[in-house]
Amino acid sequence: MNRKELLHNLLPQTQCRRCGFADCKAYADSMDRGISSPNLCPPGGEATREALFSVLGMPVDPIGAIHKDEEILIARIYEDECIGCTKCIQQCPTDAIIGAQSVIHTVVEQWCTGCSLCVSVCPTDCITLVPISDLALRISAHESGVRYSEMKERLAVHGRLEEQREYLDVEDHEQESLKDIVAAALDRKGQVLEE
Numbered sequence: 001m002n003r004k005e006l007l008h009n010l011l012p013q014t015q016c017r018r019c020g021f022a023d024c025k026a027y028a029d030s031m032d033r034g035i036s037s038p039n040l041c042p043p044g045g046e047a048t049r050e051a052l053f054s055v056l057g058m059p060v061d062p063i064g065a066i067h068k069d070e071e072i073l074i075a076r077i078y079e080d081e082c083i084g085c086t087k088c089i090q091q092c093p094t095d096a097i098i099g100a101q102s103v104i105h106t107v108v109e110q111w112c113t114g115c116s117l118c119v120s121v122c123p124t125d126c127i128t129l130v131p132i133s134d135l136a137l138r139i140s141a142h143e144s145g146v147r148y149s150e151m152k153e154r155l156a157v158h159g160r161l162e163e164q165r166e167y168l169d170v171e172d173h174e175q176e177s178l179k180d181i182v183a184a185a186l187d188r189k190g191q192v193l194e195e
């Protein structure tokens, strides 16, 4: 594994863009090339920051401690106010939101990294981040990175609309369980999932 891969693997893979880069990989690349400081990833907390400095062979900068260990957050959608515009799905880096055009949307909480990218795009302000007490309830950095890579590959091949259709149409076990989650969300709103 080269240094860029090592730096990338140390990052929390929320793909939240708070470092100012398009994703964790782009930030790792910039650090590896000596352009960016290892101080720019708030979700990583102190442990990640120190590990990044170590891999880069730099002393930890005490003045650069711009972030503390943060609360663990995940997104929730207030489904009564969702108009099914799909803007949130288009932002989510881990495919943690399911729904379809003009149909209620909901968060698959075990896949949510708490990146917050969905929150600001919602036209009805019906997405909020809520704290969870147990880190084990949240997707691991490794799984998040894998889901992000898979999403990008799928988008490159099919585009976003095909991907959304895939959630509701295909038959395998995981997709069936996603349909159940959508059906439960619709049920909460007093609607029925059309087959």
Ligand code: SF4
Binding pocket: 011, 012, 013, 014, 015, 016, 017, 018, 019, 020, 021, 022, 023, 024, 025, 027, 040, 041, 042, 043, 044
């Ligand atoms: S977790 Fe967010 S802030 Fe940290 S490197 Fe990845 S995209 Fe940047």
Ligand code: SF4
Binding pocket: 074, 075, 091, 092, 093, 094, 095, 096, 097, 107, 111, 112, 113, 114, 115, 116, 117, 118, 119
């Ligand atoms: S549901 Fe929202 S907060 Fe969670 S990973 Fe997707 S975009 Fe980020």
Ligand code: SF4
Binding pocket: 077, 081, 082, 083, 084, 085, 086, 087, 088, 089, 099, 105, 121, 122, 123, 124, 125, 126, 127
């Ligand atoms: S952005 Fe808001 S209104 Fe649009 S689908 Fe997502 S939750 Fe619903």
